[in-house]
Amino acid sequence: MKSLSYLNKYFFKYKWRFLLGIVFIVISNYFGVKMPKYVGDATDQLLKNTSINTTSEIIFLALKIGGLYVLYSVLSGFFLFLTRQAIIVMSRLIEFDLKNEIYAHYQRLDYSFYKKNATGDLMNRISEDVSQVRMYLGPGIMYSINLVALFFLVIFQMIDLNAWLTLFVLIPLPIMSFLIYKVSSKMNSLSTDVQKEQSLLSTIAQETFAGIRVVKAYSREKETHEKFNASSLNYKKKNMRLVLVNSLFMPTIVFLIGVSTITAIYIGGLLAYDEKISVGGILAFIMFVNKLTWPFASLGWVTSINQRAAASQKRINEFLQIQPEIVNKNQDSFELKGDIEFNNVSYTYPNSGIVALNNLNFKIKEGETFAIIGRTGSGKSTIVNILMRQFDPTNGSITVNGTDLKSLNLDEYRNQTGVVPQEVFLFSDTIAENIRFGRNDDVQPEEIKEAARKAHVLHNIEAFPDQFETILGERGVNLSGGQKQRVSIARALIRKPKLLVLDDCLSAVDTETEEIILSNLQQDTKSRTTVIVSHRISSIRNASNIIVLDHGKVIEQGSHDELMAQNGLYTDMYHKQLAEEK
Ligand SMILES: Nc1ncnc2c1ncn2[C@@H]1O[C@H](COP(=O)(O)OP(=O)(O)OP(=O)(O)O)[C@@H](O)[C@H]1O
Ligand SMILES: [Mg+2]
The missing domain is CATH 1.20.1560.10 (ABC transporter type 1, transmembrane domain)
Structure with missing residues (x-):
C-alpha cells in the first residue's frame, strides 16, 4: 500500500x-x-x-x-x-x-x-x-x-x-x-x-x-x-x-x-x-x-x-x-561548427557484451565530408548513435569545438544536426508532415518542396494523385524502400543542419540516383559538415577523409586516393564492388 x-x-x-x-x-x-x-x-x-x-x-x-x-x-x-x-x-x-x-x-x-x-x-x-x-x-x-x-x-x-x-x-x-x-x-x-x-x-x-x-x-x-x-x-x-x-x-x-x-x-x-x-x-x-x-x-x-x-x-x-543516463545539464546556447574529435572512444553493448567500438581516434573537421566505411557489423551505426549522444561511450570522450560532448547543451546540439538513421521511420501521416517533422518552427510549402528536390524524391511525390498530401503508413500509400530513404533525407535537409549524418541511407537507391543526391548535397557543403556512413565505395569516394572500420577498429584512414595506394581492405572492397557492378 x-x-x-x-x-x-x-x-x-x-x-x-x-x-x-x-x-x-x-x-x-x-x-x-x-x-x-x-x-x-x-x-x-x-x-x-x-x-x-x-x-x-x-x-x-x-x-x-x-x-x-x-x-x-x-x-x-x-x-x-x-x-x-x-x-x-x-x-x-x-x-x-x-x-x-x-x-x-x-x-x-x-x-x-x-x-x-x-x-x-x-x-x-x-x-x-x-x-x-x-x-x-x-x-x-x-x-x-x-x-x-x-x-x-x-x-x-x-x-x-x-x-x-x-x-x-x-x-x-x-x-x-x-x-x-x-x-x-x-x-x-x-x-x-x-x-x-x-x-x-x-x-x-x-x-x-x-x-x-x-x-x-x-x-x-x-x-x-x-x-x-x-x-x-x-x-x-x-x-x-x-x-x-x-x-x-x-x-x-x-x-x-x-x-x-x-x-x-x-x-x-x-x-x-x-x-x-x-x-x-x-x-x-x-x-x-x-x-x-x-x-x-x-x-x-x-x-x-x-x-x-x-x-x-x-x-x-x-x-x-528510473533516471535517464543522458541528461542535458547545460542550457547555454552555442554554435555548432563541426570539429568533432573522438578520443580513445570504446563502446561495449551492456546487454550483449559485444565490443562494438575499440579505441577509436579520429577528427571530423569543420565543413568537410567525412566518411565511414566498413563491412556489416563493423560498428558504423554505433558511431552514429554515440555521435548523436543516444548513448555515451564506455571509455574515452568526444569533443565538439573543443568541449566535451557530455557538457554541451544537448538540445542545441541536436537541433543543429540532421540525422538520417539506417532504419527509416516515417509516421502514418502525410508526406508533407513527415518532412516538416524535421523542423519545429513554421515551414513554407516551398521549403518542403526544395528539401524533397534535393533528396531527389520530388518527382516521385508529384506523381502521386495527392502529391505532398499523400498519406503514408498502414492505410495510406506504401513507398518503396528507396523512396522512404529519400523522404527521410528530405526530413533531415529541411533542418538546414550544421552537421548532417547519413547512416547508410542510400543503400536502397541505384548508383545513378545516389550520384544525383550526393551532387545535390555537395552544393551547400560549405556551411555544413557531413558524415556519410556506407558500405558502398561509390557513396563516399569523394569524401575528403575516409576511415575504414573493421571489428570496431579504424584500420585505414585517408582520402580515396590515399587509401587506394595503401592496398589494404579498402582497395580490396573497391575491386570487389567494381566487379559486382560490371
Ligand atoms: N542494441 C544492440 N545491442 C547489442 N548489440 C548490438 C546492438 N546494436 C548493435 N549491436 C552489435 O554491435 C556490433 C556493431 O553493430 P553496428 O550496428 O554498429 O554495425 P554496422 O557497422 O552499422 O553494420 P551494418 O552495416 O549492418 O549497418 C554488431 O556486432 C551488433 O551485433
Ligand atoms: Mg549500421
Missing part, C-alpha cells in the same frame, strides 16, 4: 475538490439515514393508539411519511450527485495528470531504457495500470469515506434503540466484508489472467495481419489460424472461470443481507416480547441494516481494488524512478 503514497501530491493539488467531496458524502448520508427513525415512530404511533385513529389521521400520517421519504431521498440523491462530481471527477483529473506525467517521463528517458523494456510494457503502465490506480482514487476513496461517515451516523441511532440488537445485527457484516474481499480478489486475479490472454491474442492477430504477405507467400494460413485458435480457446476458458466467480458476487451479498435482516427480526421479536424494543424500532433497525450492508460489502471490494491499485502504482513508480 506504501506505493500509493506517491499519489498524495495529487490529493494535495485537488485538496478543495477532495474536501468538498467529503463534506458532500456526510451531508448525503445525513439525509439518507433520517428516514428509519420516522418510519419506526410512525408505525409505533399507529399501533399504540388504534382506537383514536381516524381514517383521515392515518391518511395524513401516511402522506407526511411519504412526503418526507421523497424529500430526504431527493436531498440525499442530490448530494450523492455532488459527491460523485467532486470525487470521481477528481480521480479523472488525477488520471489525466498521471498519464501525462508518465508520458513526459518516458520522453526524458534515453535509448537504453527503450532497449531494455518492451513497448507493450510501456503501453500497459500508461493505460492498464493508470486505470487500476484510478479505481483507488475514485470509487476506492469514495466508498471508504462513505462507510466511515455512514457508520458514525447510524451506529448511535441504533445503540439508542437497542444496544444488544445492534451487536447481533452487526456481527454478519464484517464476515460479509471478508467474503466479498475474497471473491473480489479472486475476480481480480482471474480478470488479470483474462487480460493477459487477450493481449496475447491481439499480438498474434496483429502480427499475422502485419505480416500477411509473408504468411500468404509461404501459404501458412492454416498454421497461423491454429495458433490463433489455441490462444482463443485459452481466452475462453479463463473467461468462463471469471464468469463463474463473478456470479457468486451478488448472491453472497444478498444472502448476507438476508441473514442480517432475519437476525434483526428474530432477536428484535424476542426483545419486543420483553418490551425492550417497539415494533417500529425493529422496522427502523431493518432499514438501518439494509443501509449498512452495501457499504460493508464495498469495504471488501474496495480493499481488493486498492491492493490492485497498489501493485499497479508500484510498477508505475519503478518506471518513474
Whole structure:
C-alpha cells in the first residue's frame, strides 16, 4: 500500500475538490439515514393508539411519511450527485495528470531504457495500470469515506434503540466484508489472467495481419489460424472461470443481507416480547441494516481494488524512478561548427557484451565530408548513435569545438544536426508532415518542396494523385524502400543542419540516383559538415577523409586516393564492388 503514497501530491493539488467531496458524502448520508427513525415512530404511533385513529389521521400520517421519504431521498440523491462530481471527477483529473506525467517521463528517458523494456510494457503502465490506480482514487476513496461517515451516523441511532440488537445485527457484516474481499480478489486475479490472454491474442492477430504477405507467400494460413485458435480457446476458458466467480458476487451479498435482516427480526421479536424494543424500532433497525450492508460489502471490494491499485502504482513508480543516463545539464546556447574529435572512444553493448567500438581516434573537421566505411557489423551505426549522444561511450570522450560532448547543451546540439538513421521511420501521416517533422518552427510549402528536390524524391511525390498530401503508413500509400530513404533525407535537409549524418541511407537507391543526391548535397557543403556512413565505395569516394572500420577498429584512414595506394581492405572492397557492378 506504501506505493500509493506517491499519489498524495495529487490529493494535495485537488485538496478543495477532495474536501468538498467529503463534506458532500456526510451531508448525503445525513439525509439518507433520517428516514428509519420516522418510519419506526410512525408505525409505533399507529399501533399504540388504534382506537383514536381516524381514517383521515392515518391518511395524513401516511402522506407526511411519504412526503418526507421523497424529500430526504431527493436531498440525499442530490448530494450523492455532488459527491460523485467532486470525487470521481477528481480521480479523472488525477488520471489525466498521471498519464501525462508518465508520458513526459518516458520522453526524458534515453535509448537504453527503450532497449531494455518492451513497448507493450510501456503501453500497459500508461493505460492498464493508470486505470487500476484510478479505481483507488475514485470509487476506492469514495466508498471508504462513505462507510466511515455512514457508520458514525447510524451506529448511535441504533445503540439508542437497542444496544444488544445492534451487536447481533452487526456481527454478519464484517464476515460479509471478508467474503466479498475474497471473491473480489479472486475476480481480480482471474480478470488479470483474462487480460493477459487477450493481449496475447491481439499480438498474434496483429502480427499475422502485419505480416500477411509473408504468411500468404509461404501459404501458412492454416498454421497461423491454429495458433490463433489455441490462444482463443485459452481466452475462453479463463473467461468462463471469471464468469463463474463473478456470479457468486451478488448472491453472497444478498444472502448476507438476508441473514442480517432475519437476525434483526428474530432477536428484535424476542426483545419486543420483553418490551425492550417497539415494533417500529425493529422496522427502523431493518432499514438501518439494509443501509449498512452495501457499504460493508464495498469495504471488501474496495480493499481488493486498492491492493490492485497498489501493485499497479508500484510498477508505475519503478518506471518513474528510473533516471535517464543522458541528461542535458547545460542550457547555454552555442554554435555548432563541426570539429568533432573522438578520443580513445570504446563502446561495449551492456546487454550483449559485444565490443562494438575499440579505441577509436579520429577528427571530423569543420565543413568537410567525412566518411565511414566498413563491412556489416563493423560498428558504423554505433558511431552514429554515440555521435548523436543516444548513448555515451564506455571509455574515452568526444569533443565538439573543443568541449566535451557530455557538457554541451544537448538540445542545441541536436537541433543543429540532421540525422538520417539506417532504419527509416516515417509516421502514418502525410508526406508533407513527415518532412516538416524535421523542423519545429513554421515551414513554407516551398521549403518542403526544395528539401524533397534535393533528396531527389520530388518527382516521385508529384506523381502521386495527392502529391505532398499523400498519406503514408498502414492505410495510406506504401513507398518503396528507396523512396522512404529519400523522404527521410528530405526530413533531415529541411533542418538546414550544421552537421548532417547519413547512416547508410542510400543503400536502397541505384548508383545513378545516389550520384544525383550526393551532387545535390555537395552544393551547400560549405556551411555544413557531413558524415556519410556506407558500405558502398561509390557513396563516399569523394569524401575528403575516409576511415575504414573493421571489428570496431579504424584500420585505414585517408582520402580515396590515399587509401587506394595503401592496398589494404579498402582497395580490396573497391575491386570487389567494381566487379559486382560490371
Ligand atoms: N542494441 C544492440 N545491442 C547489442 N548489440 C548490438 C546492438 N546494436 C548493435 N549491436 C552489435 O554491435 C556490433 C556493431 O553493430 P553496428 O550496428 O554498429 O554495425 P554496422 O557497422 O552499422 O553494420 P551494418 O552495416 O549492418 O549497418 C554488431 O556486432 C551488433 O551485433
Ligand atoms: Mg549500421
